[in-house]
Amino acid sequence: MGSGGQACDLVIFGAMGDLALKKLFPALYQLHRADLLSGDSRILALARRDYGPDEARRHIRESLAGQLHESSLEPELLDGFLARVSYLKLDFTDAPGYPVLGDWHRQGPGTNTLVFYYATPPGLYGRITANLCSAGICDDHTRVVVEKPIGHDLASSRELNDQLARVFLEENIFRIDHYLGKETVQNLIALRFANNLFASQWDQNHISHVEITVAESVGVEGRWSYFNSAGQLRDMVQSHLLQLLCLLAMDPPSDLSPDSIRDEKVKVLKALSPLTPERISSHLVRGQYTAGTAEGIPVPGYLEEEDAEGPSHTETFIALKVEIENWRWAGVPFYIRTGKRLPEKRSEVIVHFKPAPHYIFDPDQKHLANNKLIIRLQPDEGMALQILTKDQGLSRGMRLRQGPLELTFAEAFETDRIPDAYERLLLEVMKGNQYLFVRRDEVEFAWRWVDQLLANCEECGAHPKRYAAGTWGPVASIAMITRDNRSWYEDA
Ligand SMILES: NC(=O)C1=CN([C@@H]2O[C@H](COP(=O)(O)OP(=O)(O)OC[C@H]3O[C@@H](n4cnc5c(N)ncnc54)[C@H](OP(=O)(O)O)[C@@H]3O)[C@@H](O)[C@H]2O)C=CC1
Ligand SMILES: O=C1O[C@H](COP(=O)(O)O)[C@@H](O)[C@H](O)[C@H]1O
Numbered sequence: 001m002g003s004g005g006q007a008c009d010l011v012i013f014g015a016m017g018d019l020a021l022k023k024l025f026p027a028l029y030q031l032h033r034a035d036l037l038s039g040d041s042r043i044l045a046l047a048r049r050d051y052g053p054d055e056a057r058r059h060i061r062e063s064l065a066g067q068l069h070e071s072s073l074e075p076e077l078l079d080g081f082l083a084r085v086s087y088l089k090l091d092f093t094d095a096p097g098y099p100v101l102g103d104w105h106r107q108g109p110g111t112n113t114l115v116f117y118y119a120t121p122p123g124l125y126g127r128i129t130a131n132l133c134s135a136g137i138c139d140d141h142t143r144v145v146v147e148k149p150i151g152h153d154l155a156s157s158r159e160l161n162d163q164l165a166r167v168f169l170e171e172n173i174f175r176i177d178h179y180l181g182k183e184t185v186q187n188l189i190a191l192r193f194a195n196n197l198f199a200s201q202w203d204q205n206h207i208s209h210v211e212i213t214v215a216e217s218v219g220v221e222g223r224w225s226y227f228n229s230a231g232q233l234r235d236m237v238q239s240h241l242l243q244l245l246c247l248l249a250m251d252p253p254s255d256l257s258p259d260s261i262r263d264e265k266v267k268v269l270k271a272l273s274p275l276t277p278e279r280i281s282s283h284l285v286r287g288q289y290t291a292g293t294a295e296g297i298p299v300p301g302y303l304e305e306e307d308a309e310g311p312s313h314t315e316t317f318i319a320l321k322v323e324i325e326n327w328r329w330a331g332v333p334f335y336i337r338t339g340k341r342l343p344e345k346r347s348e349v350i351v352h353f354k355p356a357p358h359y360i361f362d363p364d365q366k367h368l369a370n371n372k373l374i375i376r377l378q379p380d381e382g383m384a385l386q387i388l389t390k391d392q393g394l395s396r397g398m399r400l401r402q403g404p405l406e407l408t409f410a411e412a413f414e415t416d417r418i419p420d421a422y423e424r425l426l427l428e429v430m431k432g433n434q435y436l437f438v439r440r441d442e443v444e445f446a447w448r449w450v451d452q453l454l455a456n457c458e459e460c461g462a463h464p465k466r467y468a469a470g471t472w473g474p475v476a477s478i479a480m481i482t483r484d485n486r487s488w489y490e491d492a
Contacts, residue, residue, distance in 0.1 A: 005031070005430025007040035009105050009112040013092055013128055014119035016044030016056075016240030021176075024119060027422035029064055032081040033072065036427055040109045041313055043085045044101070046092070056087030069417075073156040078405070092120060092128050098135035110187040114138070115429060117145040121469060128161040133167045145174040145429055148239050148439075150231065153307065153454075154447040161440050174429050176436040181421030184377040184409075186436070188247040188349075189261070191375070191383070199252065199372070201353065203328045208370065210334045211350040211489055214377075215342040217294050219469070221318070224307040231314040233286075236338045238450045242269065243438070244377075245334055249324055258434040262442060269445035273323040275453050280460045284453070285477040287317030289341040297375070299469050309412065315464040318341040319477035321484075335481050341469035347377040350489040365400045373488070374404075381418060382408035 010028075012020055031037045045056055055395075061082060065073060086104065090097045105114050116132065120127050125146060132138055144164065151157025164173050179185050192198055201207070214236060220227040227235060250264035275283050290301035302308070302316050317339030324334070324489075355369040372386040384404035391399040409415060428436050465474035473489070481488055 004036040005039055005041070005427050007038035007112045007434065008430050009042050009044065009108050010043075010117060010430075011046060011101060011104075012117045012119055013046050013124075014121075015049035015087075015118055016049055016051075016059070020045075020119045022067060022324065023420070023422045024066045024117065024426070025060050025064060026428050027420055029068070029078070029081045029098075030072065030419065030423050031427055032084070033074070033077050037084075038430070040112060041084060041106055041430070044104055045085055045087045046089050046090045046101075047087075050089060050360070051087055053087050057082045057085055060085060072417075077342065092124050092131070095131045097139065098131045099159065099307065101132075102135060102137040110307055112141060112272075113141060113169045113432070114302050114431075115143040115145065118147060121260060122147070122149055122160075125160055129163050129167050140166050140169055141172070142168060143172040143174060143336065143429060143432070144168045145176060147176050150175055150233065150443045151447065152229070152234065154444060154451050157443055157447050161443070166437060166439075169185070170440060171434065173440070174425075174434060175436075175440075175443060176425060177239045177243050177438050178421040179243055179423065180436040181423075181425040182377065182440070183418055183424070184375070184381045185244065186424075189256075189288045193252050198347075204330050204332045206353055207332055208250060208352045208354045209332055209484075210352065212241060212248070212334065212336040212348075213350075213488070214241060214244075214336075214338040214347045215472075216338075216340050217342060217345050217481060218340050219289065219294070219299060220302065220305060222307060224305050225309060226313045228312050228315075232316055232318045232338055232340070233450060233454065237336070238322070238446050239438075239469060240466075241336050241338055242446045242449075244349065245322065245336065246442075248351075249329055249334070251328065254391050256435060258437070259437050259439075263438045265438070267326075267446055268324060269283075269442060269449065271324050271326045273325050273331075274449070275456055277456045277459050280456055280462055282480070283321040283482050284457065284462070285319045285474055286315035286319075286457070286462065286464040286476040287339060287467045287477070288314065289316050289321075289339075289463040289469045290466050292341065294341060294469055301469065304339075313438065313463045317342070317464070317467060317473040317477070319473060319480055321480060328427045330388075333484065335486075335488070337473065337477060339473050342472055343470055345379065348489075349375040349377065352377070353485075361398060361400055368400055368402050370491070380408065380409065382406070 012024060014020055022360055028043065036114035061078060087099065118128060151160050192202060195209040246268045249268045251267065253260035253264045288302050291299065291304065293299060303312060319337035322334040324338060351373040353371040359366060359369060368388060376382050376386045384406045386402055388400045388402055425436060465476055467474045478488065
């Protein structure tokens with residue numbers, strides 16, 4: 001097989017929902033456009049709206065026109081793509097409606113791999129799986145793609161995983177964490193394991209601490225009810241932030257096979273130090289935004305959002321000091337923070353290296369002495385290595401100057417467009433390659449750690465502190481890192 005996917009019959013549950021229209025169809029169209037969708041691949045869009053086939057295609061076409069850049073919209077390619085799409089009205093709770101899905105698959109070329117994509121509220125995953133099972137549509141080759149959140153805690157994620165496991169083989173379950181589909185996140189693997197320069201320095205002997213910031217300027221965007229039952233810890237840390245942490249902290253996998261990578265990630269999750277009640281006050285800060293500004297425009301606070309349903313102690317910001325109890329990372333804190341309504345959308349990792357063992361330069365400049373690797377995940381994707389050089393000029397003596405070795409991907413590699421995460425993820429589903437998907441034990445170990453953290457927060461009665469929209473979270477998050485004589489890296 002080339003770089004494209006196998007021929008698939010992709011059945012999208014929830015095909016008229018936000019995720020499908022904003023992410024899945026645009027990504028599938030881009031794959032079609034890049035000739036990465038096998039010629040025989042077909043798409044069945046399922047929703048409960050009363051659309052005829054042409055009406056559904058028209059709706060998808062209009063939605064694509066609203067989502068994609070003009071330069072990607074080529075009428076003939078759009079026609080070709082939409083010709084792959086059929087529409088079927090189905091109430092997903094209605095078991096007798098399911099056999100028709102099997103009929104649709106049998107009417108196809110006969111060799112296409114059947115893939116179900118659950119783009120629905122997570123509460124429906126179990127019901128859909130049971131209905132597919134009763135209709136006898138699935139076999140040992142049928143794949144399923146499930147969106148986060150996989151459960152609300154360890155118990156519910158186990159229940160959901162059990163439901164999936166009754167019907168699908170683990171090797172056919174593709175649990176999405178869309179951060180793993182981001183080019184720059186995958187690049188962490190290349191950076192660490194293709195460059196011995198970094199590989200040989202990647203431990204507690206050489207690194208003092210690591211920062212991970214995933215900042216968003218948006219608020220909860222009409223998802224108050226869902227978000228309020230989750231909060232930033234469940235919504236972002238349990239999945240995306242812990243995945244980033246794993247990719248940064250894991251030992252080298254012996255190869256790039258899905259299980260080699262995932263085995264190493266699981267070891268990191270198992271080694272996360274629990275945040276006991278005694279450590280909560282020094283290792284965790286939660287926040288909730290109040291009215292402020294976003295990109296200069298006044299915005300309401302979390303509790304005044306249009307769809308807000310009352311008082312709430314749900315956090316929209318969290319900062320954590322995370323420790324990993326193993327040889328590689330003993331004594332190296334990972335400071336992570338993520339929040340809504342922060343001043344800008346910015347995801348980045350800063351690796352702070354320890355200073356040289358013996359310092360011989362001007363003592364006034366000692367604060368410059370730590371090298372830093374800045375990995376910009378989004379936007380302005382790229383990286384910079386802060387190094388020290390001699391300041392130029394005759395009058396300066398041996399003065400040091402800090403400057404970056406800079407690599408901006410868009411400039412260096414002349415990429416016209418960075419593919420969206422869902423393009424990569426859907427392509428890998430169609431190839432049957434799970435290395436960018438989360439294995440059951442990863443999800444469950446992540447929940448185990450998050451559950452103890454939430455329980456300990458509860459025990460301490462630690463409510464979120466207020467921060468104004470448009471600021472970098474509660475001041476306590478700055479104090480958390482300052483206590484260790486460090487500061488959050490700000491280079492904006
Ligand atoms: N949107 C996003 O960017 C992201 C979403 N996700 C996850 O993706 C999943 C889908 O999210 P999203 O698209 O935002 O949700 P939406 O609510 O927009 O879409 C869900 C769709 O499922 C349909 N649906 C619900 N119940 C039934 C039913 N009984 N029978 C038939 N159709 C039904 C809804 O139909 P109707 O329109 O008729 O109500 C709706 O179109 C969720 O698990 C979410 O957590 C994850 C990351 C990002
Ligand atoms: O999964 C989620 O991610 C988005 C942020 O994703 P990004 O790709 O824009 O960085 C977040 O807004 C949302 O709350 C969460 O559910």
